Amino acid sequence: MSYTTEGQPQGIANILTNRIRESLISEIVAINQYNYHIHNSECASLVNLWIHIRDDEIRHFSMFSELLRKYDPMQQKMFEEIKGHVNIDFTNCFSLKSDNRINIPNSIRSDIKGELEAVILYEYVLSSNKYRDVYEVYNEIINDEKEHFEELSYAINKYDSTFGIKTHL
Template structure:
C-alpha cells in the first residue's frame, strides 16, 4: 500500500492503464463522499438524488476496472486468483453491526484501501519505467504484482458486502 496524502494521487501515470487506475481512484473518492452525505442527512429527496449519483459512480468504477482487467493481463490474472481465493460470505449483513454509520465506515475503509493500492501501482510502475537496474526493477515488479492482487482481493470483499452494483463487474 502506498503512503498517500488525502485526495492526492501518487506517481505520474506513464501508461493508459494507469490513467484508468487514476480514474478508479477518483470514483472511489466520489463513492465514499456521497455515502457520507447520504448517511448524514435526513432530507429524503436529497438522499434519493445522492443515492442515484452514488450508484452511477459505482457503475463507473465497474466500467473502469473491467477495462483494466482487459488491458493489463497481470491484473486479470490477479482477478482470477482472487475470485478463487477470497472466502467471504455474500450473506453477511452489514446492518447487523452497530449502525448505518458503522456500515458506511466499513465500506468506505475498503474503498480507501483499494484507492491506496491503485496509487501504489501507479507510483511503482512509474519507478519501474525510470530505473535502469534490473534487480531493482524486478523487486518493484514483484511488489506491483502483489498490489494488483490486493486490489482484486479487496474488490471481491467489497462486492460481497456492498448491496449495490458496480456496473459490469460481478459479485
C-alpha cells in the same frame, strides 16, 4: 498525478493502465463522498438523488475495472486467481448496538485507492530504472498490489450485493 489520502503527490500516470487507475481513484473518492452525504443527511429527496449518483459512480468503478483488466494482463490474471481464495460473509459483521455499515465500504474503497496509488507510483519509478534487481523487487510488489486490488474489489462487490447495491459486474 496520483495523490495519497493526505494529498501528497505520488507517481505520474504516463501509461494507459495507470490513467485507468487514476480514473478508478476518482470514482472511489466520489463514492465515499456520496456515502458520507447519504448517511449524514435527513433530507430524503436529496438522499435519493445522492443514492442515484453514488450507484452510477459504483457502476463507473466496475466499468473502469473491466478496462483495466482488459489492458493489463497481470491484473486479469490476479482477478481470475482471487476468485478461488477470497471468501467474505458480511451478514455477521454488524451488531445491533453499532451499525458500522458506512465505515466498512468506505474503508474498503480507501484501501483500494491506496493499492491503485501504489501501482501508479511503483510503475513510475520503474519507468526510469535501469537496474535488474530494482526492476525485480518493484515488479513483485506491483503484482502483489494488483492482487490486493482484486481481493478488495471482490470484497466491495460482495458487500454491495449483500446490501442490495447494484454493481456492474
